[in-house]
Amino acid sequence: MLLHETVHSSLRERIVSGTLAVGTPLPSTAELCVEFGASRGPVRQALAALAAEGLIATGQGRVPTVARAPLAQDIDDFFSFSAWVSSLGRTPGQRTLEIAVRRPPDAVAAALDLDDDARAVELVRVRSIDDEPVMIERTAFVEPVGRLLFDLDPDAGSIFAGLLARGVALDQGEHTIDAVAADETDAAELGVEPGSPLLRVRRVTRSDDGEALEVSDDRYRPDRAALIIHNSRSRGPAGPHASRSMTPEGSR
Template sequence: MVAAQPLHQRLAAEFRARIASGRWPEGEQAPSEALLCEEFGTSRGPVRQALATLRAEGLIVGGQGRSPIVRRNVPSHSASALGSFTAWAREQGREPGQRTTLQARVPASPDIAERLQVEPGEPVLELRRVRTLDGAPALCETMHFVWSLGKRLMEFDPDTGSVNRFLLDAGADLYASTHQIDAVAATAEDAAQLGLAEGAPLLRVRRTTTDAAGDVVEYGEDRYVPGVTTVIVENRLFAAPSPALRSVPVRRDA
């Protein structure tokens, strides 16, 4: 028999749904702990745990001695799914899109050569796209592939959809990826592509993809517009293999 989900988790799910639906409007106060306890017929403990979960997710702020304030509902993005913008967008009920700005064979710069573990000047495939959500710019995407893999993309129109799906359907060995996440200032090019001011903060995700043998086959860098997504990293509080931010299988529909 499957154990029932803990009450605080069920309450957190209900509160998220109310924020997503607009029942708890952005910028307004959520009901007080006392009102929520009365509505759900429970003690303050589960309500406080549920509100703490939403606070950690960035969905509400405040609440210490007063009702919390609802923040704008920013979709979360699991670290294990960072290679799948297309799938993530559709899971959120959004329409993903892309506009290719560069698709070319280029000599590897010293930095890219080091990332891909090739010699500087060796040919690689460089692909640049602006990814969109419901038609609005969401991130700038830059990808570099070792030429043995990238040359296959010369036959592909990146404006039509998923690069990973095309490569995997063509028999490419894309096995796992690692991600580095930080914040950077928008360059002049970023600003022009994303409709932001130069120097505006961006969430940067750098990705290294390897094949089953552990050889690097792709290095990518995504720069997200603020407010497009939050990244959730799940860890286990016991001595187990590794947190979610380590290598994860590459999804087919990125």
């Protein structure tokens, strides 16, 4: 990792974790140079990257300060974006781009353990916080579950809540976290350049008896989302515990 990337990563983690709270001034350039054994160039590069992400406010003759408060979400609450955002006193939003019944791509069909001729219900939505686009969500349900979506308004709120109310046993989730380049749709809907890096969370949701019911590919703007992994020896077989933190514009 290059030196300016090390400085950027360290400062970003302090902001996301709350060690550096909103309105808190960052250490001076001179102090950061000493801390990281760096010259002013790498430190300035790191600060410029944080400013570009909207995490710090800078200006001529102005001490850089933290500009946004991260919103943290436990991984256990990843199932419902709407419920999480509402619990924070913010306004969740969703806009449906597409809903269709069709044969899904091979990778999705395999994840859902579909027969060769089976179809799925695919849904694409843009999710927002306080009217700011945060994530594009591509979801596929096994057809018996997905058919229930046509009795719901996908723009009205949480699909998971609607399915649970109809007796669907959405019980277990497996999450895979990585990065992906924004395609044309991602870029247009999230307001980024094509090819820009996005944080991706892929999920397989199963019933209480282990049957795959849903798979999802959720892509977040990296300036508005982060993942925090908490490790504890006392957790034993449960392994690491992860949470999501987000930095939407509404914290201005």
